Amino acid sequence: MYKQSENPLYNPFLTKIPMSTFDIVVNYTELLNDTCVEFPHSHNDYEIYYSLEGILNLKIKNTPVSLPADHFVLIPPSLQHGSIYEPNTPKKYFVIVFNFHHHNNKTSSFKFDRNFISTLQNSLEMDDFYVAKDKNQCKHLIPQIQDELETKEFGWQHMIRNHYLSFIVNAFRNIITSPVSYESEFSELNIAIEITKFMHNNYHKNISLKDVADAMYVTPRHVSRIFNEYFGTSFGKTLSIYRLSYAKNYLCDTDYPVEKIATLVGFASPQSLYKLFKEREKMTIKKYRDMHNKS
Incomplete structure (x- = not known):
């Protein structure tokens, strides 16, 4: 019987990373391979496909996209996408789905949090996807995420959040390459x-x-x-x-x-x-x- 092989790096539980003016909520992470059958879909979250081995072929907005190893694609919310199933074509890739949930009842003096979101909004077109070569070694965080999920040693939930945040920020750094100068805040x-x-x-x-x-x-x-x-x-x-x-x-x-x-x-x-x-x-x-x- 053909079916998707199981991998210890699988986390379907919502993981909230609290910030001062918003939360980053990671909805799902998984390490996948050529046994994964995926249907075309869209949702209200960001999604990153990160190619680790082989060539990962996807279709995004009816556009074919090929990702060699150490490349990834960032897909904004609401864009239809999905990987293309290719039997017996070895590949390995990591998927992370996340979004930013703003606090409605909080005010904050942390300008860098507000600037983080505004920079994303100003730098990214929400109706397009972004393919990039990883120059920030995001892939080194993936085994660390897997290790925390497997061992669940003391403080593993905090470590998972740190690894998720590092992965997401470093992925965005590959796309938003111009220096960002944030005004220093004397209140901090x-x-x-x-x-x-x-x-x-x-x-x-x-x-x-x-x-x-x-x-x-x-x-x-x-x-x-x-x-x-x-x-x-x-x-x-x-x-x-x-x-x-x-x-x-x-x-x-x-x-x-x-x-x-x-x-x-x-x-x-x-x-x-x-x-x-x-x-x-x-x-x-x-x-x-x-x-x-x-x-």
Whole structure:
């Protein structure tokens, strides 16, 4: 009896990949071969046929399409299509069916999500299909998808979603080849982390909350509040720790006097360095220097 051979890469269950303003819903994935008989059909989803081995012949909108290995076709919703059955003609291909479901009751500050959808809409003609050579190695994700479906180890549902998303985005990258410049979004910037970067780069100067605030285009009060909420400590204490830590480099690598080191790392006086060093390191600067000079 002739019938379609079974393959462990088969997932008919809806898999939702949540985004901020929409969900990507993968409706079906399967690894197929020359035993698959497919009827001409259309649906309201996107579909990708990815040729892995041999030549995959399809008919899309009554147009013959041949896909050699490492090529794929993206079929937008509502286009009639189907693979052509060719007995005893070896071929292997992967199919993924998906769509984008917008959130009706959510607003989001994530512009990159909105830009993702708008770029797709502006770049793709919904009444045409797209054939492309895969330059982004999408095929390497297919065995990973199969492995997760077979083993179902801890977290496999999350891994499946990651692999699906990577496959879909990389497939679109083969079609949308022009660079996309998305406007940076200050509302998404981790200001607390940016403050630490500013401190790393400017610890040796006489910086204050106002200097950081001016660099971040916010108020000093906002800097202080954000930093405390995120790290559970104050800006001033952290700046002193940076200065003390970098002072250790000078103590180990140079014979500079403490007065010069204090100036190089931004302390107002050597006494401040002496005092903080004793408090935090539980030893004097001289003892610390002697220990490291011996080693």
